[in-house]
Amino acid sequence: MQNLIRKNILKLSPYIPGKPIDEVKRELGLKQVIKLASNENPLGSSARAVRAIKKALSQINRYPDGNSFYLKKALAAQLGIAAQNLIIGNGSDELIDIIIKTFVGDKEEILTADTTFLEYKIVSCVNDRKVVTVPLKNFRYDLAGMAKKINKRTKVVFIANPNNPTGTYVDRFEVAEFLKRIPKNVIVVFDEAYELFVDAKDFPQTLGRIDQNNIIILKTFSKAFGLAGLRVGYAVARPELVRYMEKARQPFNVNYLAQVAAAAAVSDKKFLEDTRRTVLKGKQYLYAALEKLGINYVPSVANFILIEVACEGTYIFKEMLKYGVIVRDMKEYGLNNFIRVTIATMRENRKFISVLRKVMNK
Numbered sequence: 001m002q003n004l005i006r007k008n009i010l011k012l013s014p015y016i017p018g019k020p021i022d023e024v025k026r027e028l029g030l031k032q033v034i035k036l037a038s039n040e041n042p043l044g045s046s047a048r049a050v051r052a053i054k055k056a057l058s059q060i061n062r063y064p065d066g067n068s069f070y071l072k073k074a075l076a077a078q079l080g081i082a083a084q085n086l087i088i089g090n091g092s093d094e095l096i097d098i099i100i101k102t103f104v105g106d107k108e109e110i111l112t113a114d115t116t117f118l119e120y121k122i123v124s125c126v127n128d129r130k131v132v133t134v135p136l137k138n139f140r141y142d143l144a145g146m147a148k149k150i151n152k153r154t155k156v157v158f159i160a161n162p163n164n165p166t167g168t169y170v171d172r173f174e175v176a177e178f179l180k181r182i183p184k185n186v187i188v189v190f191d192e193a194y195e196l197f198v199d200a201k202d203f204p205q206t207l208g209r210i211d212q213n214n215i216i217i218l219k220t221f222s223k224a225f226g227l228a229g230l231r232v233g234y235a236v237a238r239p240e241l242v243r244y245m246e247k248a249r250q251p252f253n254v255n256y257l258a259q260v261a262a263a264a265a266v267s268d269k270k271f272l273e274d275t276r277r278t279v280l281k282g283k284q285y286l287y288a289a290l291e292k293l294g295i296n297y298v299p300s301v302a303n304f305i306l307i308e309v310a311c312e313g314t315y316i317f318k319e320m321l322k323y324g325v326i327v328r329d330m331k332e333y334g335l336n337n338f339i340r341v342t343i344a345t346m347r348e349n350r351k352f353i354s355v356l357r358k359v360m361n362k
């Protein structure tokens with residue numbers, strides 16, 4: 001059997017997603033379960049998006065527009081860029097794959113941090129491409145250290161900003177310094193899945209740089225827009241780069257309902273504001289509660305918090321499941337004494353703290 005399978009697939013550890021609510025209910029016989037494991041939106045989805053889907057249901061016998069014309073139009077207007085700067089993906093996950101397929105050749109390499117979004121490594125491995133990693137410094141991407149690691153084979157650099165799972169960010173000064181040191185034949189990807197939660201003034205404005213640099217910015221509708229179940233994300237770059245990425249994309253990669261919902265959600269400022277306010281308020285509550293319990297955490301600009309537990313994170317994860325609270329075990333990230341929790345509604349945040357207190361005192 002083993003000789004049927006490509007070597008890189010044999011050695012691959014698959015991505016382990018946050019446990020779904022129904023699975024936990026089924027397995028543990030629980031009625032009430034809250035999921036704080038995948039950085040989803042606690043408020044649900046934009047009502048505009050839901051209305052748009054209902055209206056579009058009668059047309060799902062047709063293939064979607066492969067070019068996502070109306071979604072690109074809505075995004076271009078919102079971001080002040082041209083439609084030609086945009087490519088839409090089946091989640092930003094798919095765009096990571098498209099980027100590697102489009103730009104990274106046989107003997108070329110991918111550079112990223114050692115503790116970051118796992119898909120960069122997994123998708124590189126599926127595509128049989130080598131990944132070089134640089135350790136985080138104090139839970140943050142070490143851009144100076146990464147610049148030193150660039151060599152003739154480096155082709156694409158992935159920077160999650162803010163970083164998942166740490167919630168930290170690199171600022172505009174660090175990014176400006178880093179980009180000065182990047183050769184012309186290297187592409188830098190800024191994965192900004194959590195950018196809409198950031199309230200730091202020195203967060204880099206990468207959009208303004210796409211014309212001068214080989215930069216690709218990744219964004220998603222899965223987090224602040226609350227559309228994770230639909231799978232839709234986008235990349236912004238120079239039209240010359242986008243054109244080639246379009247060639248590596250499946251013709252109907254983004255389904256019709258995802259396109260109409262995302263197009264409707266783009267301009268839903270009120271939903272975004274409500275989401276941001278909920279996350280900021282929840283964060284202050286969680287910080288204070290954790291401090292009161294004497295539990296260390298990494299301050300976060302995103303909608304989740306990395307928490308240090310005084311024992312195996314896997315133990316805390318499993319114990320919390322018994323109380324119907326799903327957090328994320330950080331073992332697969334190499335952070336054995338940590339869990340990651342998504343900031344949610346106040347009711348859910350309180351439940352998380354009360355269960356964490358019980359489990360830590362056991």
Ligand SMILES: Cc1ncc(COP(=O)(O)O)c(C=O)c1O
Binds near residue numbers: 228231
């Ligand atoms: C940093 C980062 N990038 C990308 C993604 C994937 O997002 P999407 O749902 O758009 O595929 C995630 C999801 O958790 C993420 O944390």
